[in-house]
Amino acid sequence: MSVDQKTTASVPLARPNQGSHRLDASALAWRPTDSPGFWVKPLLADAAGGARTELMRIDPGAYVGEHSHDQLEEIYVLSGEFFDAERTYRPGDYCVRAVGAAHIAGSKTGCTMLLVYRA
Helix, strand or coil, X not given: CEXXXXXXXCCCEEXXXXXXXXXXXXXXXXXXCCCCCEEEEEEEECCCCCCEEEEEEECCCCEEEEECCCCEXXXXXXXXXXXXXXCEEXXXXXXXECCCCCEXXXXXXCEEEEEEEEC
């Protein structure tokens, strides 16, 4: 079974109980975050398990100081460059952070990445 959810949906897709669900992320508007210059397109939100998947765009020059997350964070860079205190990540680079790992985040040139958060 396949289900299409129109891109005008105000919430990301929920974890499917069966079949495949589709969302046209290219048609979704970028949503601002609490950090200036950081934008997201929520794709999946699993209310029961707490996992979520998002596209994130970081504007050139945007930066956020040290912070951590209460979930495992997975990052896959799609375009541009992203940096933390350890290195610069480029398209195709993957990073996974432990729950509670303190880090900074930013981009000199701008970037788009796929983020996955899970317990």
